[in-house]
Amino acid sequence: MITTLKISCKKATGLIDKRQLVSLTVSETIQLRIHTTICSICRRYEKQSAWIEQAVKHLQEQKPKDLKLSETARNTILEKIIEKK
C-alpha cells in the first residue's frame, strides 16, 4: 500500500501539471498530497505552478482597452475616404 503511494518527483510534477487541465483521481490526489508533504522541491513547484496559473488567468480576464478612435483620427480617415471618391 505504502509503495503505491510513493511517487517520484517526475510523477509528482506531472500530476501538478495535469491537475491544471483535468481533475486528478482520488489516488493521484493522495499520492501528490503525500509527495508534496515530504518533498520541499515539489511543494515549491506546486506553489510556482499555481502562481503562474493565476497570472495566466488574470491576463485572460483582462479585456482589451477601449479601442475607439479619437474624434480627430476618425475625421482624418473620413476625409481621406471622401477625398478618394
Ligand SMILES: [Zn+2]
Ligand atoms: Zn518531489
